[in-house]
Amino acid sequence: MPAPEAPHEAADTDSRLLLLSDADNVLVARQPIAAGETIRVSGVPVRTEKEILLGHKVARQAIAENEKVRKYGAPIGSATRAIAVGEHVHVHNMKSDYTRTHVIDASDEEKSK
Numbered sequence: 001m002p003a004p005e006a007p008h009e010a011a012d013t014d015s016r017l018l019l020l021s022d023a024d025n026v027l028v029a030r031q032p033i034a035a036g037e038t039i040r041v042s043g044v045p046v047r048t049e050k051e052i053l054l055g056h057k058v059a060r061q062a063i064a065e066n067e068k069v070r071k072y073g074a075p076i077g078s079a080t081r082a083i084a085v086g087e088h089v090h091v092h093n094m095k096s097d098y099t100r101t102h103v104i105d106a107s108d109e110e111k112s113k
Contacts, residue, residue: 012043017058021073026057026089028071039086046086057089069094 013019017027017039027041033052038045042060052058057071063083068075077096083089 013041013060014039017041019060020071023073024070025060025063025067026069026071027060029054029056029058041086044085046084048086048088050088052088059083059085059087059089061085063089068097 013027014033016030016033018030019027029052032054033039033048035048035051038047039058040046041058057069062085063069063079065079065081067079069077069079069089075097077094077098079089079094081093083093087093
């Protein structure tokens, strides 16, 4: 059995973003990134619209509507609309293939109180 792939940084990408698998189309924030910052994603400079929280996802490449979102080398959901390189990927633009989105929305609302 092969050893698990080690997490690493994508080439020419902000060091605050982590690539978990070469098969992934998202990166994971290693630390919060403030709204309005310019980050580099796969060589593309992108200005963040909103704060990206620790552990949240950012598109590593453009993701088409209905395309699978891949993290850990596996599909974790589907894009509900087109997602641009560097855009925050969360319940506002993807749906889980495993958990009903309204359950996730309710959980996020509770956290913000």
